[in-house]
Amino acid sequence: MKSQSGIRQHALSLLFAALFLGALAGQSFAGLAAYNEEQISHGQAPATYGEFVTSSAFVVDVAENWQSEYLQFFLFIIATIWFVQKGSPESKKPGDEGTGTDEEQRVGPHARPDSPRWAGASGWRRTLYSNSLLLVMGAIFVLSWWAQSLAGLVVYNEEQAEHGQQALDWTEYVMSADFWNRTLQNWQSEFLAVGSMVVLSIYLRQRGSAESKPVGLPHRTTAIESE
Known part of the structure; x- marks a missing residue:
């Protein structure tokens, strides 16, 4: 059991x-x-x-998807600190912008007995833990982007060799149309998906989902709250 x-x-x-x-x-x-x-x-x-x-052919396809997904999460996490969308459960309530007070975040002297240990610490440990989600998401994005660029360079230069054309170095490749075509086609789809979720969740509901407001809450209600 x-x-x-x-x-x-x-x-x-x-x-x-x-x-x-x-x-x-x-x-x-x-x-x-x-x-x-x-x-x-x-x-x-x-x-x-x-x-x-x-092979680089497989790695580049996997890495370019991963980096776009983690960029999406990275930007959404940092954007929701300072930007709000009235009526969306993906947003804080208007007026709650910012990082919050220590009391609201339950850190330092306001930490609970069962809070994570570094939440009650001081100095760099509290700062690091307070931003740990953003830092890890950002690190995964950078590493995935870097892996994509290296694997994509190998694939691109193999294609160049097949056509008797000159190979590029890494700097030239990350400035090339091929690299940014691969990259931006994934980024735009991620930004569209997140934006759609933010807006559609204002007016539409899914009963029982944590990503939705309760079915009967008004459209204007931003977060799950009692009136």
Whole structure:
């Protein structure tokens, strides 16, 4: 019973971990098939599964999706500190902009007995922990962006060599149209999705979802609150 209770308590993260791994595996097999079709059409030997999933062709596709997702989270986290959207459950209430007082955030002398240890600390430890979510999201974005740029450079230069054209160095590649075409097509879709969620959640509801206001709350109500 304890293990079942533990699974239920972590069901949301476990569900998305399973969906992520399933989608990643599906992408690897579909990508291998598409890659080998292209290899054969160019008179080259097909790759094995192991060769493909460790190739720059696979890494660049994975990394460019990851970096756009984590950029989305990074920007949304920092934007919701200072910007509000009246009526959206994705926003704080108008008037609550900013980082909040120590009392509101329950840090330092206002920390509870069961608060995280660094919430009650002082100096750099409290500052670091107070911004830890933003820092980690930003770090994952930068690392994914860097991985995308390196893998994309290899893929691009392989294509250049096939056409007898000059290879680029890293700086030239990250300034190229190919790199920014790959990057911006993902960014625009993420920004559209987040903006749509913010606005649509003002007027639409999903009963039982933490991402929605209670069905009967007025459109003007920004956060889940009693009137």
